[in-house]
Amino acid sequence: MPDHPLSTTRFPVAVDAALRDAGWQPGRWDMRLAERWADTLRAHVSPGGHRHAVFPAAVEAWAEFGALHITPPGPGRQTAPTALRLDPLAGLHLARTLSDLGRALDTEIAPLGEEGEAQAVLAIDTEGRVYSVDHTGDWYLGPDLDQALITLVNGNQPARLTTS
Numbered sequence: 001m002p003d004h005p006l007s008t009t010r011f012p013v014a015v016d017a018a019l020r021d022a023g024w025q026p027g028r029w030d031m032r033l034a035e036r037w038a039d040t041l042r043a044h045v046s047p048g049g050h051r052h053a054v055f056p057a058a059v060e061a062w063a064e065f066g067a068l069h070i071t072p073p074g075p076g077r078q079t080a081p082t083a084l085r086l087d088p089l090a091g092l093h094l095a096r097t098l099s100d101l102g103r104a105l106d107t108e109i110a111p112l113g114e115e116g117e118a119q120a121v122l123a124i125d126t127e128g129r130v131y132s133v134d135h136t137g138d139w140y141l142g143p144d145l146d147q148a149l150i151t152l153v154n155g156n157q158p159a160r161l162t163t164s
Contacts, residue, residue: 010026010146011146011149011150012150012154014073014074014153014154015149015150015153015154017073018070018071018072018073018153019065019068019070019149019153021070021071022068022069022070022071023067023068024064024065024068028064028065029063029064030063030066030067031059031063033062033063033066033067034059034060034062034063034066035059037062037066037087037088037089038054038058038059038062040089040092041054041088041089041092041110041111042054044092044095045095046093046095046096048096050095050096050099051095051099052091052092052095052098052110052111053098053099053102053108053109053110053126054110055108055110055126057110057124057125057126057127057128058088058110058112058124061086061112061124061128061145062086062088062112064145065086065145065149066086066087066088067086067087068084068085068086069083069084069085069086070083070084070085070086070149070152070153071083072084072152072153072154072155073153074155075155076154076155076156077154077155077156077157078155078156078157079155079156079157079158080155081152081153081154081155082115082116082119083115083116084113084114084115084122084149084152084153085113085114086112086113086122087113087114088110088111088112088113089111090111090113090114090118090121090122091111091112091113091114091121091122091123092111094111094121094133097121097133098110098111098121098123098133101123101131101133101138102125104161105125105161107125107126107127107129108125108126109123109124109125109131110123110124110125111123112124112130112145115132115134115152119134120132120133120134120139121133121134122141122148124145127143128143128144128145129142129143129144130142130144130145130147130148131161132152132158137160137161138160138161139158139159139160139161140158140159140160140161141158
């Protein structure tokens with residue numbers, strides 16, 4: 001058990017502090033909110049007939065981190081970090097975009113939230129890998145949400161996805 005109530009071994013200190021300032025704590029779990037979002041996403045159909053994928057990795061991410069507004073504490077290492085809002089409804093109208101990304105990656109993709117004021121949509125795949133989609137392209141943020149949060153909050157340079 002950590003000695004200090006604000007310390008943890010799960011996240012680096014600055015990321016942990018930003019998450020706690022946003023209202024996260026170990027054991028946080030709001031399954032009712034996650035299920036409400038899942039129902040809303042499942043019910044949404046784009047004008048072109050595209051639907052959102054909903055799967056356990058996404059629902060679990062929403063339950064633990066959903067509704068958080070995370071403000072990075074510093075200038076960032078390689079990039080200027082922006083505030084994050086973890087709310088999958090930020091990607092409600094991007095069913096086709098996320099479906100196309102999932103098809104390109106041979107997986108399903110669900111919305112996770114957004115960076116800044118709708119500067120980029122955050123998304124998660126069935127394995128828990130996290131991506132960012134913005135006007136410049138598609139970015140790989142990490143193999144799981146923890147690593148993605150570290151990348152985003154610390155301003156680490158994400159890897160650009162390329163098509164072969």
